[in-house]
Amino acid sequence: MQTDEKYNEDLAADGSLSGVESEDAARDEQDPFDPEKISMDPKVIAMDAVIRRLLQGSIRLAPAFQRSEVWNDERKSQLIESLMLKIPIPMFYVASDEKGNWDVVDGLQRLITIKEFVLGNEYFATRDEKIKGKGLKLTGLEFWGDKFDGFTFSKLNDLPEPTMVNRILETQFQFTIINPGTPEEVKRNVFKRINTGGMPLTSQEIRHALYQGKSSELLADLVKSTEYKTATTSSVKDSRMAGRELILRFLSFSIREYTEYQKKPDMDAFLSDTMRIINLMPELPKKELVKIFHNSDTPIPVLKITTIEQLKKRFSKAMSRAHDLFGVHTFRKSHGENNRAPINKTLFEVWGNLLAELSDDQFKTLLSHSKDFLHEYHSLLGTHEAANMISRHSSKYSGVKDRYEKFSTILKKYI
Structure with missing residues (x-):
């Protein structure tokens, strides 16, 4: 049996462990903003x-x-x-x-x-x-x-x-x-610096405060869903919105192809933009979308999903399939008889989306070969390459690209 790995976890509002693994990627340097724009x-x-x-x-x-x-x-x-x-x-x-x-x-x-x-x-x-x-x-x-x-x-x-x-x-x-002319990334940074509450606000709490609307309502609904609670075994404490950030990451890569992810380490902006996009559903007026992407080097991306109902159905399917395949270790680095690891944000995002893309017949085929699939998958999880994809470089474009490509390659062998 492998020695159980020790994991760092994000904290809940009461100072206890949230059930979600901390990301090394959170310490990646972000592009500095122009102070003149404040x-x-x-x-x-x-x-x-x-x-x-x-x-x-x-x-x-x-x-x-x-x-x-x-x-x-x-x-x-x-x-x-x-x-x-x-x-x-x-x-x-x-x-x-x-x-x-x-x-x-x-x-x-x-x-x-x-x-x-x-x-x-x-x-x-x-x-x-x-x-x-x-x-x-x-x-x-x-x-x-x-x-x-x-x-x-x-x-x-x-x-x-x-x-x-x-x-x-x-x-x-x-x-x-x-003032309203302040760029979104500057606004979020200011919010983080000046809030004087007892425990620092998480990035998701800041997004939730700034982008109230259909997106915050959707996240509040999904974090209470039976499928989500079953997949996570109700182990995630959402008092600092750890669960909602997990779900938002899944939704972000559901709405846009992973290839749309900016080639710079800015997961915060990617997730924030997703909340703003969902707030515009289903009409998605081009005039408002332009405001979201006007500072981007690329044009407005093609959106794979354009309604909240589609997002709900996809999420429900993803959670049910993930639990059927991975069991008590769903979205975790642990497996077998090892102690369960906390939920990994990246595994939640990538496996939720890859499994949601499969047809019913493909998923049935995967389940019939689950033993061989899980053996190969767990072998990959223990490598330095996987650590970069789902932890150290999870918010870098290279990490996003590698995990979707590597995990897709394994998946295709068994469907």
Whole structure:
């Protein structure tokens, strides 16, 4: 029996192992961006403008983006107490689109707290003036607990002395606005640098925040699908969107041929572009596609799949077939009696797509020769060549090209 290999894994939001193998490729150098292309404006925004935008929906709080760890009522109350004490709070960062809508880059929990206290979640949903300001009740205040614990904003407003309400409503906030002309790769880099949350955001969390729409909804659906959970044996923790990134990699090479992958190590841009493409499905207007690829050296690529329904069917087929073929070691470097390795992102992407391409008859033939196929495949997995294809060089064009060609060659012998 082979000695079990040790693997590094990405971390989940609680600091535990996510079930997905870390990539050496993540440390590959990226092409530097032009700092002159960063377009950001600092502004002072009054509380009433923030409230107006919240009510309009032009500040998008993106609840699907929140990790499971959110502020409790005591922490929210301490923020409100800071406003009551006129203590400045940290700067907010938002990314503006062409219509002036803001996606929150940093400060999401603070804005949610302001909404819950000044407006109230029920009022926000119903716009019933009778319940306005009757949401969050202050609790655990450090300085004014004896006086204001248990108060809602509405109750503060009923006091004969308006001092506290005025302090809250007259608050001026510091905002930095990332302008819509900022290139996508620059925007993602800025997002990564300035977010002040406890655990650094993953690349997929940043994509999810920036490219909300059909793509984020699709990933949320697929990560909960029975076929995915069966193929991965429910071993992937998605609290930092590790599962959604796996699925996005599969979708990226489903929509475009692997030969379309840019000949530079930029998997982040490739995956980000995929989310933007899916957001345009099924219409895929050329005017909008041009915006995605206008900085590319190549023309708009031919898209193999143009509807979300096609993507769902392909994904379901890929997961079912992979599990039927590889069993408990599906998408892992391990096999046989060895301890199971974590899910490998590259194996998930390449085998999902190669198996999805087979006809039903071809897949049946493959299953009938599975013992011989798996023996040859596992022999290749243990080589230095395979390590480059699926780990060290997995985000380089050479790695992408080699893995599709090598694995396809083995596959064709048994179908």
